Amino acid sequence: MKLNIAVLPGDGIGPEVTAQAVKVLKAIAMEFNHVFTFDYGLVGASAIDKTGIPLPEATISTCEKADAVLFGAIGNTKYDIDPNTKIRPEQGLLGLRKTLDLYTNIRPVIAYEDLLNKSSLKKSQIKDTNILIYRELTSGIYFGEKKLSEDGNTASDICQYTRHEIERIAHLAFQAAQSRKRKLTLVDKANVLESSRLWRRIVQELAPQYPDVKVTYMYIDNAAMELIIKPRQFDVILTENMFGDILSEEASVIVGSIGLLASASIGKDHAMFEPIHGAYTKAANKGIANPIASILSAAMLLDHFGLDDEAALIREAVDKSLKLHITTPDLNTKYDNITTTKVGDFIEDFINNPDETNLN
Amino acid sequence: MKLNIAVLPGDGIGPEVTAQAVKVLKAIAMEFNHVFTFDYGLVGASAIDKTGIPLPEATISTCEKADAVLFGAIGNTKYDIDPNTKIRPEQGLLGLRKTLDLYTNIRPVIAYEDLLNKSSLKKSQIKDTNILIYRELTSGIYFGEKKLSEDGNTASDICQYTRHEIERIAHLAFQAAQSRKRKLTLVDKANVLESSRLWRRIVQELAPQYPDVKVTYMYIDNAAMELIIKPRQFDVILTENMFGDILSEEASVIVGSIGLLASASIGKDHAMFEPIHGAYTKAANKGIANPIASILSAAMLLDHFGLDDEAALIREAVDKSLKLHITTPDLNTKYDNITTTKVGDFIEDFINNPDETNLN
Numbered sequence: 176m177k178l179n180i181a182v183l184p185g186d187g188i189g190p191e192v193t194a195q196a197v198k199v200l201k202a203i204a205m206e207f208n209h210v211f212t213f214d215y216g217l218v219g220a221s222a223i224d225k226t227g228i229p230l231p232e233a234t235i236s237t238c239e240k241a242d243a244v245l246f247g248a249i250g251n252t253k254y255d256i257d258p259n260t261k262i263r264p265e266q267g268l269l270g271l272r273k274t275l276d277l278y279t280n281i282r283p284v285i286a287y288e289d290l291l292n293k294s295s296l297k298k299s300q301i302k303d304t305n306i307l308i309y310r311e312l313t314s315g316i317y318f319g320e321k322k323l324s325e326d327g328n329t330a331s332d333i334c335q336y337t338r339h340e341i342e343r344i345a346h347l348a349f350q351a352a353q354s355r356k357r358k359l360t361l362v363d364k365a366n367v368l369e370s371s372r373l374w375r376r377i378v379q380e381l382a383p384q385y386p387d388v389k390v391t392y393m394y395i396d397n398a399a400m401e402l403i404i405k406p407r408q409f410d411v412i413l414t415e416n417m418f419g420d421i422l423s424e425e426a427s428v429i430v431g432s433i434g435l436l437a438s439a440s441i442g443k444d445h446a447m448f449e450p451i452h453g454a455y456t457k458a459a460n461k462g463i464a465n466p467i468a469s470i471l472s473a474a475m476l477l478d479h480f481g482l483d484d485e486a487a488l489i490r491e492a493v494d495k496s497l498k499l500h501i502t503t504p505d506l507n508t509k510y511d512n513i514t515t516t517k518v519g520d521f522i523e524d525f526i527n528n529p530d531e532t533n534l535n
Numbered sequence: 536m537k538l539n540i541a542v543l544p545g546d547g548i549g550p551e552v553t554a555q556a557v558k559v560l561k562a563i564a565m566e567f568n569h570v571f572t573f574d575y576g577l578v579g580a581s582a583i584d585k586t587g588i589p590l591p592e593a594t595i596s597t598c599e600k601a602d603a604v605l606f607g608a609i610g611n612t613k614y615d616i617d618p619n620t621k622i623r624p625e626q627g628l629l630g631l632r633k634t635l636d637l638y639t640n641i642r643p644v645i646a647y648e649d650l651l652n653k654s655s656l657k658k659s660q661i662k663d664t665n666i667l668i669y670r671e672l673t674s675g676i677y678f679g680e681k682k683l684s685e686d687g688n689t690a691s692d693i694c695q696y697t698r699h700e701i702e703r704i705a706h707l708a709f710q711a712a713q714s715r716k717r718k719l720t721l722v723d724k725a726n727v728l729e730s731s732r733l734w735r736r737i738v739q740e741l742a743p744q745y746p747d748v749k750v751t752y753m754y755i756d757n758a759a760m761e762l763i764i765k766p767r768q769f770d771v772i773l774t775e776n777m778f779g780d781i782l783s784e785e786a787s788v789i790v791g792s793i794g795l796l797a798s799a800s801i802g803k804d805h806a807m808f809e810p811i812h813g814a815y816t817k818a819a820n821k822g823i824a825n826p827i828a829s830i831l832s833a834a835m836l837l838d839h840f841g842l843d844d845e846a847a848l849i850r851e852a853v854d855k856s857l858k859l860h861i862t863t864p865d866l867n868t869k870y871d872n873i874t875t876t877k878v879g880d881f882i883e884d885f886i887n888n889p890d891e892t893n894l895n
């Protein structure tokens with residue numbers, strides 16, 4: 176297969192983890208006789224530094240021409256600290272999601288057997304957790320009208336949803352549930368928000384089309400608790416943009432490190448794959464950033480094109496790296512010298528030689 | 536001291552847990568020679584059933600005349616399931632908060648030594664956690680304009696904040712931090728929301744007035760993770776209405792049961808005290824509801840009037856009940872016959888006879 180992949184390394188640890196994912200994709204192409212080409216683009220704080228804006232036209236067109244986008248991370252503490260800046264790195268990421276209409280963000284939360292004791296949660300609590308979060312990604316309060324009064328003393332954001340926006344992702348979430356444990360949990364705040372009531376109403380309307388899926392409804396405050404005390408009760412979680420942002424980052428505690436969580440952002444015409452972690456400016460260029468989330472995002476990219484064996488091989492390599500403690504310091508209590516690149520090298524080697532790779 | 540307390544038992548388990556708190560307050564009045572009087576009012580689903588509306592005028596005037604309000608719980612699954620109902624129990628609670636202008640909601644999160652192994656989190660993780668959450672309670676997306684289009688296909692909620700709304704609670708949170716570990720964490724989503732940037736700007740402006748307080752800023756998604764992986768890093772958390780709702784319920788996992796979390800909602804002229812848990816309709820009238828959150832809310836009520844010894848005695852009684860496993864089933868692995876009333880009785884007895892009370 177021929178795939179043209181737009182690579183947007185972004186800020187902070189973005190470039191170093193993305194480099195590992197690209198390396199892994201190249202190994203896959205070699206091993207399976209595919210032709211993957213990579214076109215690079217600027218985004219985020221690094222784009223602001225070089226071009227003055229967080230999402231240059233050139234980057235958009237690189238992404239629009241590509242079959243898929245591999246995204247690193249975005250953000251820089253220098254912008255976080257100043258709430259007055261008009262130009263912000265996040266506009267790059269949000270702009271991409273909107274421009275490419277990537278309305279469905281899929282975030283798998285899987286408790287790895289070999290990492291159960293890395294979690295803050297008790298092992299018995301998280302064992303066998305396997306959740307798929309469907310987060311709406313192009314609407315809600317992220318994209319509603321924002322206002323700041325002349326005098327700067329009143330600020331507002333609108334959270335708005337339309338039937339169309341809810342239906343399209345809801346169908347995908349129902350379908351995902353059908354191919355899994357057939358449970359769908361809608362997370363909302365329907366006891367307070369009008370927009371949440373619209374979500375609830377539409378999901379209730381669609382449910383009869385998926386009679387094999389058991390639908391439950393949970394308020395976001397309650398879900399934030401239930402996710403920790405009974406994570407195994409969830410199969411597919413469907414939720415709006417902001418709640419999905421919160422729940423998915425919270426869910427990283429089940430997995431043991433946010434450095435492991437990958438995601439796919441899918442639209443009708445485009446698809447983007449990115450770790451859920453941020454830019455961690457402080458950790459940049461130290462070789463300590465965990466590349467697994469980016470590498471697993473590359474695996475999701477391969478899934479998207481039906482390259483199942485290829486994706487499976489990456490996951491096997493990742494499992495092996497975890498089993499052998501070839502992991503960055505966030506997860507490693509055994510070795511203290513495993514760098515970002517070393518993890519990438521191990522996974523690359525495993526792909527080249529699945530039967531021989533071992534710790535050396 | 537003379538105190539007139541408005542009691543609003545509300546729905547589900549509200550009445551049974553509130554009854555225990557009232558019993559405990561009566562014991563305190565007896566022991567310390569205070570005169571506490573109690574006026575009851577209807578609110579929530581039970582008010583809808585009897586009067587057609589969730590917050591009758593009579594209830595409002597009972598509360599306005601009272602020195603303090605003791606609130607039970609609100610909600611009923613029959614309303615939750617139908618997103619089309621126009622009259623909802625929650626309007627009772629939200630209406631009270633707004634009418635009494637209870638803008639500061641204070642939610643303590645304390646890891647009890649005797650309950651460390653009840654948490655889903657590892658003991659080492661949560662030991663010594665002591666967080667005070669300051670949640671803004673009368674503004675934000677809860678109270679912003681809500682719209683549903685004619686055709687029912689578009690719904691929206693506005694999240695709005697003014698300088699005044701932010702400043703008044705921020706000052707209280709800074710002051711609380713001064714009397715504790717002098718750390719304040721503002722939780723927001725300033726990388727996306729205009730309203731969050733106003734919060735961040737104002738807190739930054741106020742900070743120089745509290746030079747002894749170390750201020751940090753955290754995005755809500757990140758905070759939802761950090762709360763679980765490093766709860767001890769927090770002292771006072773300041774946040775807007777919705778984020779406070781989510782974080783405080785999530786924080787219950789640290790304590791071991793949501794049945795333990797009390798709260799105070801304070802305004803300029805009024806104060807209300809309530810468990811953070813909901814109505815749990817399913818658990819009502821079974822004697823299994825944990826009354827501790829309501830009893831500790833009564834202790835916060837006493838704190839509010841400077842009755843420190845009285846509040847301390849309640850807390851001592853609660854500690855003792857936990858130590859002796861006089862707890863409802865949510866926490867009890869030793870005895871299976873301790874009911875809501877039995878827990879209340881034990882605490883009442885302890886207050887009457889602090890030196891003699893024991894399991895019998």
Ligand SMILES: CC(C)[C@H](C(=O)O)[C@@H](O)C(=O)O
Nearest residue numbers: 249265268420451726727756
């Ligand atoms: C960087 C930020 C704007 C982004 C979001 O809130 O969506 C991030 O937290 C994420 O989850 O991808």
Ligand SMILES: CC(C)[C@H](C(=O)O)[C@@H](O)C(=O)O
Nearest residue numbers: 366367396609625628780811
């Ligand atoms: C019942 C509901 C409206 C309420 C809220 O969201 O504020 C509750 O969850 C709480 O935290 O007191």
